[in-house]
Amino acid sequence: MTLQTFLLLACALLAIGLYGALSQQSIVMIMMGLELMVNAVIVAGAAFWYYVSPARPDGQVVVLVAVTLMAVEMAMGFAVQTAIFRSSEVDMTDMATELKD
Amino acid sequence: MNAVSQGPTWTVLLVPVLLGVLALCGAAFARVLDARADGRGISGGVLAAPLAESGRLLLQQRRAVVASDRLLARTGVVLVPVAAVLAALVVPLGDRTASDLSIGIVWFNAMEVVTWAALWMAGWGSNSVWGLLGGYRFVVQGLSYELPHMFALITVATGAGSLRVSDAVAAQESLWFVVWMPVAFVAFLLSALALSFSGPFDTATGRDIVGGVLAEYSGVDRLLLVAGRWLMLSAAAAMSVPLFLGGSGGPLLPGWLWTLVKAVAVLGLLVWVRSRTATLRMDRFAEFGWLVLIPLTLLQALVVAVVVVGMTGGM
Amino acid sequence: MAQAVVFWVCAIGAVAAGLAVFRVDSMARATFALLASFVLAAVPLLLLGLSYLGILVILMMIMEMVVMAVFMIMYMMNPAGLMPMSMVHNKKGSLAISTGTFVVLAVGVLLVDWPQRQGVPPPDVTFALGEALMGSHMLVMLVIGLGLFATIVSAVVLSHPRGRYDRFGDDLRRRPPDDPIPGSVDARSLTRIFGVGR
Numbered sequence: 001m002t003l004q005t006f007l008l009l010a011c012a013l014l015a016i017g018l019y020g021a022l023s024q025q026s027i028v029m030i031m032m033g034l035e036l037m038v039n040a041v042i043v044a045g046a047a048f049w050y051y052v053s054p055a056r057p058d059g060q061v062v063v064l065v066a067v068t069l070m071a072v073e074m075a076m077g078f079a080v081q082t083a084i085f086r087s088s089e090v091d092m093t094d095m096a097t098e099l100k101d
Numbered sequence: 102m103n104a105v106s107q108g109p110t111w112t113v114l115l116v117p118v119l120l121g122v123l124a125l126c127g128a129a130f131a132r133v134l135d136a137r138a139d140g141r142g143i144s145g146g147v148l149a150a151p152l153a154e155s156g157r158l159l160l161q162q163r164r165a166v167v168a169s170d171r172l173l174a175r176t177g178v179v180l181v182p183v184a185a186v187l188a189a190l191v192v193p194l195g196d197r198t199a200s201d202l203s204i205g206i207v208w209f210n211a212m213e214v215v216t217w218a219a220l221w222m223a224g225w226g227s228n229s230v231w232g233l234l235g236g237y238r239f240v241v242q243g244l245s246y247e248l249p250h251m252f253a254l255i256t257v258a259t260g261a262g263s264l265r266v267s268d269a270v271a272a273q274e275s276l277w278f279v280v281w282m283p284v285a286f287v288a289f290l291l292s293a294l295a296l297s298f299s300g301p302f303d304t305a306t307g308r309d310i311v312g313g314v315l316a317e318y319s320g321v322d323r324l325l326l327v328a329g330r331w332l333m334l335s336a337a338a339a340m341s342v343p344l345f346l347g348g349s350g351g352p353l354l355p356g357w358l359w360t361l362v363k364a365v366a367v368l369g370l371l372v373w374v375r376s377r378t379a380t381l382r383m384d385r386f387a388e389f390g391w392l393v394l395i396p397l398t399l400l401q402a403l404v405v406a407v408v409v410v411g412m413t414g415g416m
Numbered sequence: 417m418a419q420a421v422v423f424w425v426c427a428i429g430a431v432a433a434g435l436a437v438f439r440v441d442s443m444a445r446a447t448f449a450l451l452a453s454f455v456l457a458a459v460p461l462l463l464l465g466l467s468y469l470g471i472l473v474i475l476m477m478i479m480e481m482v483v484m485a486v487f488m489i490m491y492m493m494n495p496a497g498l499m500p501m502s503m504v505h506n507k508k509g510s511l512a513i514s515t516g517t518f519v520v521l522a523v524g525v526l527l528v529d530w531p532q533r534q535g536v537p538p539p540d541v542t543f544a545l546g547e548a549l550m551g552s553h554m555l556v557m558l559v560i561g562l563g564l565f566a567t568i569v570s571a572v573v574l575s576h577p578r579g580r581y582d583r584f585g586d587d588l589r590r591r592p593p594d595d596p597i598p599g600s601v602d603a604r605s606l607t608r609i610f611g612v613g614r
Contacts, residue, residue: 001423005527010454013457015518016434023510024455026436026502028488032450035480036434039578041459050464055535056612061556063461063469064545068560072567074480077593078487079571085491086577143551173444204468204542211475215483225444225485241481247479247511264468264542 006047014040027084031077038073041066105267105348108197118187123149123339124331129367134376144408151331155324163320166228178322180219181329189210189336191266195349195357198267205266209340212252213296216333217243220298220305220314221327227317237312239305241383242295246302247388252398253285256405257344270348279345280392281408284401286345288394293337293371295386297330300375304383317362324397338368419463430456451481468542490498 013036020033042063049059108416128151136147146153165171191205201209217240224236260278261269269278279286294303298314308314318326342348342363349356350361434454437446455476461470504510538544549557583593592598 001458001463001598002422004525004529005423005427008522009430009457009460011518011525012431013434013453014521016431016438016513018517019510019514020438022513023504023507025505026492028443028484028491029438029446029503032437032446032452032484035450036437036453039454043457043460046461046464046466046469048538049466051533052531053534054488054537057541057553060466060469060541060545061548061553063466063473064549065560066558067473068564070480071476072563074484075567076574077569078483079574081491083488088432170442173476176448203540204471207468207471208550211471211478212480214475218448218478221482221485222444222448237486240486243479243482279589390545 002050005045006051008045010040010044010047012035012040015044027077029080034073034077035070038066038070041069058092104181104344105193105196105198105201105270107201108199109179112197113190114200115194116189116192119194120186120189120332120335120339123335123364123368124328126365127335127338127372127376128331129370130369131376132260134373138376151177151205155328158257158320159326160325161320161323164317166317169228169317170226172226172323177219177222177226178318178325178329180215182325182332184212184215184219184330185329185332185336187215188333189339189400191269192336192339193266193343193348194360195355196358201265201267204264206258206264206269206344209259209266210251210254213246213333213337214243216298219329220292224269224314229317231310231312232314233315234310235305235307236308238313238383241387242298242302245383246292246295246394248295249390249394249398251407252395252402253282253289253292253380254344255403256282256285256398259405259409264341264351264411269379270343270350273347273350275348277345277347282345282401282405284397288401289337289341289345290367290371290374290397291336291394293341294375296337297334299330299334300371301378301381302383302386303380307380334371335364335368338371340363340407341367396410422526423460423463426456426459430454443492447481447485447488450484451477454481465537465541467547 017033017036017038017040020036021030024030024033045059045062045066049057049063050097055057121233129148132147132150133143136143141147165174186268188209190200191202193201193210220239221236222388224232224239225235257269258264258342260274260282263269263272294300298305304313306315310316314321315326342360346363346367349360351359354362430453433449437450437453440449440466455474458473459475461473475593494497505525580588583595585594
């Protein structure tokens, strides 16, 4: 276990999340991709804390902020999804095109 | 009272055994209460009924609905008892504990939340509308009891100044937490019934939906679910001892016996409440939880925080 | 040695479960594959000694994923995946972009000369985190708190179709309120005690 292996794990999670967020059509599936990307931030933050400056708490604070971000992202995502579904009965990004010319 | 210390590794194996015995006692007591309510005599058969039922379920053939999600169903069914045993790992018996984690209180909370996922998976995986309804009902109930439960745990951690269970026990040497955190204690007991989906909070396995999560399970699967519910109730009852009732503190008797006596007493109280109350609809409990329990537990946490700050002299 | 084995098993498991999220047909399985990925990725945190944050991630993710499963079943056309269907767009492009991102980042990870480790972890890392949040990093805590509060309010505003005029009538005097699912708490007494609903 070194800093590099932890960061590689984070990179892999981030890439998978990015693939999901870009390729999925359903809003809920896109959110799953975003969650995976935030999870990569958690792993990377913890690794930087332990392997670079364990004496300072900054790395831990980053992890906590990322965890909060996940909760906010999910709550807002579901709220927006519910609002879209209620107004136009769609659950896919390709159909939510009110702002399109 | 001696300080709680980490026991040898083999004590981990003792946890499921003791928890199982406690759960069997609880189940037998429930049978006794049922027999009395029905006007039947209390015989050896009534006392041995949980064991006999377990044996019957072990021999019974398992069945499954067509196109059920076996993977999720099996995972959920197994997770219920496993989560209960894992949650009980941090409960000290006397002055020894199987694992004295530095974040024992959070550990207990996390393991107990596993039941959410487990019951939903079991309900969904059985591919039956009753199972799915039961799973949904438990999630609604979870959203209602979880926050008061967490605030009760936070109150204890604030009073102890630590997330370690042994520190919570040590902090109660002069005064048990139940004395100055009664609201948190009651909220904890309510959530103990709710998180083991029993008593007034058994809508997830309600009769109106022909057994809910349990509807399609038979044989070993059903045994694991029912046993898991009793193990969870016992684990929560045992956990209330170090959190609120002074752990192993008490006169004359040795510490481990005091822990057991208190755990059995709390479990007996919970089983009694379970047998004597009618089922509470989850939407009613949701409003009660959010409008009454959460403000009350928050106030309790505030009072404890003010007392702690006052006693330690500001900072 | 044992730690390294646990790390690699969990790391590979987390990546595999993450891949499974976008491969399986059943939405319930996808949600719980994501949960498995989160739990397995939290184990390395525990290995680093971050016991509080690791358990917190597990605790939160279980609750989040169960709620997510409910929304999945609610909104997806084909939640059980009994009739597999493709719900993707621009698969090739996404695959290329994400693979490219991984390669660039991985090369960076391996080539960058990372700084040397300075200092050792404090004896109680959880305590250090709490002290930082209540002291030097108070601003972070304030922003988190405000952010969560704003999220609660805006999520309810966005998703809830009924306002107080629907519940309490045009003059806000209707008691008990007209709710599709009546609760247990008597609104009149609550109004008297807490002033709720005025």
